[in-house]
Amino acid sequence: MKVERRIVKIYFAVLAAGILFALFITFSYGNNIFTRTGDNGVSIWDGKMELSREGNTYYYSTRLPENTDEKVIVYNTVHMELIVDIDGNKVYELKSGGGKKVKTTGFCWNIISLTNEDAGSNIVFKVTPVYSDSKPGGSFLYGTYREIEHRILGERIFRFMIACMIALAGIFMFAYGILIAKKGHDTEKIIQFSIFSLMLGIWSVLETQILDLFFPSNIVIVFVSHLMLMIMPVPFVLFLRHMYHNGGNWLWSICCYFNCIVVVARVLLQIAGIFDLRETLWMTHVSILLSAVIIVGMSIHELVVNKLSRQVKINSIGVMVILASTVLEMGIYRFSNRSTPLGSMGFLIYIVVMGIENVRKSRRLMERAKESEIYRKLAFTDELTGLYNRTAFIQDVEHRTEMERTVRENKIKPTVIYMFDLNDLKKCNDTYGHDYGDQYIMMAAEILKKLFALDGKCCRIGGDEFCALAPYASQKEINEKMFMLERYTREQNRKEFVVPVSIAAGFAVYTKDRDSSLSEAMKRADEMMYEKKQEYKKRSVSA
Numbered sequence: 429m430k431v432e433r434r435i436v437k438i439y440f441a442v443l444a445a446g447i448l449f450a451l452f453i454t455f456s457y458g459n460n461i462f463t464r465t466g467d468n469g470v471s472i473w474d475g476k477m478e479l480s481r482e483g484n485t486y487y488y489s490t491r492l493p494e495n496t497d498e499k500v501i502v503y504n505t506v507h508m509e510l511i512v513d514i515d516g517n518k519v520y521e522l523k524s525g526g527g528k529k530v531k532t533t534g535f536c537w538n539i540i541s542l543t544n545e546d547a548g549s550n551i552v553f554k555v556t557p558v559y560s561d562s563k564p565g566g567s568f569l570y571g572t573y574r575e576i577e578h579r580i581l582g583e584r585i586f587r588f589m590i591a592c593m594i595a596l597a598g599i600f601m602f603a604y605g606i607l608i609a610k611k612g613h614d615t616e617k618i619i620q621f622s623i624f625s626l627m628l629g630i631w632s633v634l635e636t637q638i639l640d641l642f643f644p645s646n647i648v649i650v651f652v653s654h655l656m657l658m659i660m661p662v663p664f665v666l667f668l669r670h671m672y673h674n675g676g677n678w679l680w681s682i683c684c685y686f687n688c689i690v691v692v693a694r695v696l697l698q699i700a701g702i703f704d705l706r707e708t709l710w711m712t713h714v715s716i717l718l719s720a721v722i723i724v725g726m727s728i729h730e731l732v733v734n735k736l737s738r739q740v741k742i743n744s745i746g747v748m749v750i751l752a753s754t755v756l757e758m759g760i761y762r763f764s765n766r767s768t769p770l771g772s773m774g775f776l777i778y779i780v781v782m783g784i785e786n787v788r789k790s791r792r793l794m795e796r797a798k799e800s801e802i803y804r805k806l807a808f809t810d811e812l813t814g815l816y817n818r819t820a821f822i823q824d825v826e827h828r829t830e831m832e833r834t835v836r837e838n839k840i841k842p843t844v845i846y847m848f849d850l851n852d853l854k855k856c857n858d859t860y861g862h863d864y865g866d867q868y869i870m871m872a873a874e875i876l877k878k879l880f881a882l883d884g885k886c887c888r889i890g891g892d893e894f895c896a897l898a899p900y901a902s903q904k905e906i907n908e909k910m911f912m913l914e915r916y917t918r919e920q921n922r923k924e925f926v927v928p929v930s931i932a933a934g935f936a937v938y939t940k941d942r943d944s945s946l947s948e949a950m951k952r953a954d955e956m957m958y959e960k961k962q963e964y965k966k967r968s969v970s971a
């Protein structure tokens with residue numbers, strides 16, 4: 429659909445522009461981090477911190493142990509500015525370098541290195557949320573850096589692997605759609621689903637915050653995460669609409685256009701420094717909610733008006749699995765304060781199941797198309813010679829006639845019509861049998877195949893009659909064709925068949941100035957061919 433292609437172009441353009449903007453923001457307005465130099469050790473510690481608050485700033489303070497050599501404190505902040513003091517001396521600071529343009533500091537694993545000089549000192553973490561609706565959270569991890577790193581990775585690695593598997597599934601399906609599936613075999617649907625899977629995988633990878641551990645306070649991660657979430661509904665909706673009988677309904681397009689408008693609006697507001705992406709997140713939530721309402725409405729319509737297809741049923745079950753796993757994850761976190769990868773697992777199950785279903789359907793369509801191509805080839809191919817048959821020739825004539833009716837004359841090039849007839853075929857059949865006659869026909873067909881290998885289309889329209897249509901260039905080219913026909917015939921006769929192969933040929937140039945229809949030109953070519961045949965008979969009698 430034209431509308432769908434237009435939507436695809438829009439969201440790809442927006443995605444590319446957004447990524448370029450994220451890179452620009454990263455290099456122009458990256459976080460400013462000041463830290464006291466020290467040897468990053470490796471370890472872990474969950475400490476109790478005394479909490480106090482002044483205005484919008486939260487103060488976490490505690491006294492350090494007596495042995496702090498090669499120890500670190502790691503504290504994870506999300507959209508927070510941070511200052512760390514030890515006995516009144518600032519040893520660490522995190523703040524945004526974008527000012528009004530970019531308020532957020534993103535996701536940051538703040539690593540405060542300690543030395544023996546800090547033993548027994550009072551340490552204070554001054555945490556200031558960037559946004560009014562944000563509150564600090566997370567644990568203060570103390571120990572050697574290596575053990576802390578291992579703990580963080582251990583807690584998040586399973587979720588990270590699931591996210592990577594979702595992204596890899598998207599890459600696999602995209603490669604399948606481009607390299608294996610062909611246009612018309614659900615290729616667009618597979619590609620849209622693969623793009624959605626890839627975006628979901630990238631977003632999930634970034635949300636695990638493992639990359640933040642190795643790329644501290646990298647703002648590009650925050651912006652790419654927002655971009656993935658913003659644009660994700662578009663390929664998902666474009667994928668879903670292929671499953672429904674009302675896939676051409678304007679509501680699907682409205683949903684995609686609205687989402688693209690939201691993406692552009694959010695990015696422009698960020699560029700102008702009016703609102704941060706975090707502050708306009710509600711707009712994407714509205715877009716996702718609108719998509720969900722339209723999908724539910726279309727599903728109800730599909731259920732009432734049409735019988736639900738296999739893919740719609742599987743998709744509905746997959747969505748319910750996602751909802752159930754997400755609700756279960758939220759419930760576990762609410763009552764035990766433990767984060768689980770259940771939500772990611774639900775998405776992975778959905779991606780894998782729908783991916784397999786899409787590939788299976790695509791394979792079935794490809795097999796049917798292959799069968800149809802075989803039947804089509806049989807319908808238009810002469811079984812004995814492998815040339816096109818009379819049906820194919822009639823179709824070409826009808827196509828040419830239709831072009832003359834609908835296309836301007838100067839757009840249609842003149843055509844040469846060649847008529848061929850085999851000499852002495854009856855003699856070969858009567859003397860040596862029809863098997864030899866069939867061999868004669870096949871040898872003549874091979875000559876004509878070579879003659880029109882580069883231009884034109886040759887058809888067997890009768891027992892020993894052949895016709896070819898080729899674009900007209902000049903009389904010289906026609907003469908060369910006739911010369912090559914004689915040359916190929918001589919080469920064939922050196923193989924000493926029971927009778928010499930001889931082909932009578934005639935031609936006529938079809939133009940609207942001379943002929944009222946293609947049939948008139950064919951008649952002129954046939955008359956010339958008949959004259960050549962009579963000349964051959966006279967030579968045979970005189971010999």
